[in-house]
Amino acid sequence: MAKITYIEHDGTEHQVEVQDGLTVMEGAIRNMVPGIDADCGGACACATCHVYVDPAWTDKTGERSSMEDSMLDFASDVQETSRLSCQIKVGAALDGLIVRLPEEQG
Template sequence: MTKVTFITPDEERIEVEAEDGVSLMEAAVNNSVPGIDADCGGACACATCHVIVPDSFKSATGTPSEDEESLLDFLDNRQDNSRLSCQIEVSSALEGMEVVVPEEA
């Protein structure tokens, strides 16, 4: 199990223990993290699981695919470290990561 903290738009900190191999989005949904709607169920088709990854974990979360980049481009609140949590696989490399769930633009 890997501990990850989600920081919601109202600055609530929700620490979850996620099973390695699941997506970060699944970990959020399974723990009722506000702001992670996951409307498409993790199919990289909606961008309702948008998170901001800290610089220190950018390499551990991998590089966004072309499809993910396309969806992120439509977001008004996109940042350099924006990712779709459905595209990030939980592993021990993410232990202690704190991701921000941005306000909807």
């Protein structure tokens, strides 16, 4: 299990334990973190699970796939650290991960 901190745009923090093998999105949904809707259920077919990965964690979360990059075209306020949380698999290496949620998803 990895502890992941989700920070809403207003600064409200939600620290949850997410089982290895799930995605950051699934961890948010299962723990009712507001701001991650996941309309497509994690199929990388929407951008309603858009997060900003804390810069200290970008190497550990990996790079965006071309499909993920295309889907982020539909998200608002995309930044260098933007990711779709459905595309980030949780494992021991992500224990302590911090992600922030965009204001438009709050």
